[in-house]
Amino acid sequence: MPASLKVGVIGLGRMGQLYTRLLATRITGVTLYAIAEIDTSARQRAVAEFSIPHACSEVEELLALPELDAVVIATPTSTHAELVKAAARAGKAIFCEKPLALTIEETQAVLDVVEQVQVPLQVGFMRRFDTAYQEAKALIAAGRIGEPVTFKAVSRDPFCPRREFSDPAKSGGLIMDMGIHDFDLARWLMGSEVERVTAEGTILVCKELAEVGDIDNAVVNLRFRNSALGNVEVSRNAFYGYDIRTEILGSEGALQIGRHQHTPLLLLTRAGAQHDVTPYLMERFGDAYHTQLQHFAQCLHDRVAPAVGGADALAACTIAVAATQAYQTGQRIDLAALAS
Template identity: 50%
Template sequence: MTEPLPIGVLGLGRMGRIHARHLAALPEARLVAVASRRSEAAHEVATLYGARAYTHYDDLLADRELRAVVIASATHEHAKHVKAAAAAGLAIFCEKPIALRLEDTDGALSAVAKAGVPLQVGFMRRFDPAFVEAKRRIEAGAIGQPITFKAISRDPQLPTAEAEEALVRGNLFIDLGVHDFDMARWLMGQEVCQVHAVGGALVYRRLAEAGGVDNGLLSMVFADGALGGVELSRNAAYGYDVRTEVLGTEGALLIGGLQRTPLSVLTPSGVTHDVFPWFPERFADAYLAEIRHFVQCVRAGEFPSPDGQDDRAALQVALAATESLKTGMAVTVTAS
C-alpha cells in the first residue's frame, strides 16, 4: 500500500483524542472519520482534523473509505466493537483490555480470526523507549538470566467520577495492573503461572461498598520458577509513578522514574525537580510509536504486535489476581 492508510477513531474520550491527534499528524495515515455517542465531541474532533463525524459506531464502520479503525470506546464495549469491526473487514487497533471476561475476549478473538484481519492491542509500554531498550538488553544477555520482576504503578488520583463505575466493574488489577502483567510476560520472556493478591479501599472508601480497591499488592511465580511482585495504587498524591525492575543473574535493569525534565534545582531549602503529572505525559512517545507501528504494519500487509493473545494472557493474570483478592489464597493461572 503506497497511499496513506484511511482510518477512523471510535470513542473520543482521553485516549480516543490522543489517537486522533497522532493519526492526523502521521504522514502514513489519513484520519477520515471519528465517532462518539456525544455529538458535540464527534463534531469538535471531526472539525479539528477535517474528518467525518458519526454518533453511532455502526455508521463509522460502514464508511466505505475506511481500511482500519482505532477502538477507544468504554472498556465494556470493546468486545462488541471489535466483533463489528472484524465483520466489516477492518484492521483493528483496540485499547486494552478487549473485554473484562475471558469468554467475551475469546468471542472477539474468534471473530477477528474468522475475518482474517490484523489486531493490535494498546499495550503502549512495549513502545516506550526505556522499556524497549530494557527488552533489547535482556535479549542481548546484558543481565544474564532474569530471575525477579518488580513493578510499581501509582496513579496520582482516582479517575473522574464518570469513569468510577467502570473502574469498579473492571477493578484495579484489570484497569491498571494489566499493563504490568503484560510487561512481566514481555520482559521475563515467560508466562505467569501463579499469583497471590491483597488489597483494600484505603483512601477512597466508597469503592469498598462496590467491592473495589484503590491499593493492591501482588506476588507472582513464573513458569520457570522466577519470582515477581507488583504494587498498584490510585493515591500517588505527588505525581504519576511507574517504575519497573528486572534482576538477573549478572545484573539488573531499573526502568522509569518520577523526574520529567532532566533538571534538578538545588537551594538552601533542598533539592527539587518536576514529576510526570499523569500517563499522557509519561508515555507520550509510546502512544505515538504504537499507533505508527499499527499503521505501518497494516500498510505493509503484516500482523502487528502486541496482539489479542497478549491481551488474553495479561487478562488471565488480572482475573487470577481478582480471584486471589476475594479468596485470600494463591491462584494458579491456567495456561491458554
C-alpha cells in the first residue's frame, strides 16, 4: 500500500472512539486525518490523544476537506442514511456502522445515491471478519459439512437497553437491532437468500420496553430460496453474559461457533465446577472490529469493492422488516412481497 489514505471519523460515541483508536494505532495504510463531533470535550480528548490534523464540530466541514479520501460513520443509526448520502455526494469512500437505515425504502434510497456517484461503501457487519466465522465460511465452501441445511443463531445481550436507546423508531425494534447481524450471517453462510419468515415475540423481562412498543425476546423461523431452513433467537435478558452462538447443520456434518467460557479458568469446589462467561461485546469481537476496518483500507488501496456492501445491508434489512411484520401480524411473510 504505497500512499496513506486520509480517513475521517464522524461521531465519537462508543463505536466512534473505538474506530478512532484503531485508525490511529493499528490500521495500516491510513492516516487519521479528521474527526467530526459536536461535543467539544470529546473532540478535544481525541485530538489530544491522537494528534489529529482536523477536528470539526460539523460534518459538513469534515466532508469539505478536499484531501480527505474516506469517512467512517459511527453516529446514531437514525442519522446513517443522510450521512452516507452526503458523504457519497462529496465523493468520499464510506464505511458505515450497521444498519444503513431502518426501512427498506430508506436503505434503497441510500443505495441509489451510492450507485449514482460510484463511491466504495462498506457496512459494519463485523462478525464476517471474526476468525471463527471466516473459518466456518471456508469450511462450508470446501464442502466439509456437505450442503447447508439449517442455520441456527442465538444473539443475547446481558442487559435491557438504556432508555435513550430503547425507542424502536430509532433502534428499529428488537428484531432489527439485535437480529441484523444474524440475518447477514444467514445469507452469507448459507449461500442463499431468505424467501419467507415466521416469528413470535414477547415482553417478559425488560418491562419498560412496553411503553415504547418494543419486545425483549423473539424467535424467527427462516426459509431460504434453496429450501434450507433457519431459526434466529434474540434476547435482551441473558444476564449471565454476552451470548452469541451460530450453528450450521449440513447434509454431511455441522459447524458450531461460540462458547461460554471467557477466561480459561475453572474453579472446582464441593459445589461443582465454575467458570466465567463473556461479559461484553468487545471481549468476543474486539479483533473483528480491527479486521473489518483493515479490510476497508485494503479494498480502497486495491480499488476493489469491499466484501460487505450496500446490497448486503438492504438484504439484511429486508429480512429484519419481514420478521418484525411476521411477529406483529402472526402471518408468514414472503420477502418478495416487501421488495416490490
